[in-house]
Amino acid sequence: MNILITGVAGFIGFHTSLSLLEQQKDKIIGIDNLNSYYNVKLKKDRLQILNKYKNFKFIKNDIQDKSLFNKLKKFKIDIIINLAAQAGVRYSLKDPYSYINSNILGQINLLEFAKKNKVRKFIYASSSSVYGGNRILPFSVKHRVDNPISLYAASKKSSELLAECYSHLFEIKCIGLRFFTVYGPWGRPDMATFIFTKKILEKKRIDIFNYGKMQRDFTYIDDIVDGIQGAIKLECYFKHKVYNLGNSHPEVLADFISLIEENLNLKAKKNYLPMQPGDVERTFADIKESKKDLKFFPKTTIIEGIPKFIDWYKDYYKFK
């Protein structure tokens, strides 16, 4: 199959592509605009690994730019996996338009491409953030998600609505994946695991929001990749469906930090702070549907996952 993966130089796009390339079955056409939301070197280093595979073709482009789609026609794409997005909850207070442009305009451009080129399946990244302030736990795909509390969440919910509409009008089989706090090697520098590890190693103070009482359903990257592969394999018996991809085992932030400290053999200097606007207190995925359809059975606990991240971090940044 020819699989188009957007956001290919990003954390999840990189791991998804690498895993598919290692299986040597599919051709991967990867798109990324290599934006500077975080250190571009990390993105380029991920790409350098992917570029070693002969079945990988990288095109540097923005998914907002419609001329990209003329370049893509010749590849006869079977499946699109749209992972390109402006991620991050907190940054959406700073630069709201980047969310509208990448997450909404980008999604509609790719859906249009899928429509015109008879793409068989359209898989895209949504987020646990769409559950906003929902109080009923665990978060189920059957719950209403009409109350986003950040622009990031609103943009992801909008991307789900666009997929719903296009699947209905144009018979495109769509699968939305709501990822829950993904971590692991080659992870994102704006996320908790990365920030805490970096600052503790550099003996800097870490900010702990909601006084450490937040809970997150931390999900290891390899489990996420398994879930995406499940979506690739799924024989769609529907037009559009969304799934939760989360560990289904929420961790208290303070315990998560203690585990990082233990693994680094260092104590963190802590700065306790109240909740930040846009943040949700708790995330917890109900994965019944994902188990049934995607054969998604997350295996990695944070006890196994955290040391793997720390090993990668120390090796990549040459920390003794």
Ligand SMILES: NC(=O)c1ccc[n+]([C@@H]2O[C@H](COP(=O)([O-])OP(=O)(O)OC[C@H]3O[C@@H](n4cnc5c(N)ncnc54)[C@H](O)[C@@H]3O)[C@@H](O)[C@H]2O)c1
């Ligand atoms: N990592 C998580 O915990 C998490 C949780 C929920 C949802 N998600 C979603 O999963 C997807 C992948 O996230 P990630 O953690 O790999 O983020 P990431 O920032 O590492 O990867 C996104 C990639 O997309 C690229 N990109 C952004 N806008 C683009 C555009 N307009 N055109 C082309 N490329 C563009 C970026 O350069 C980046 O390399 C995103 O849609 C994100 O919103 C991630």
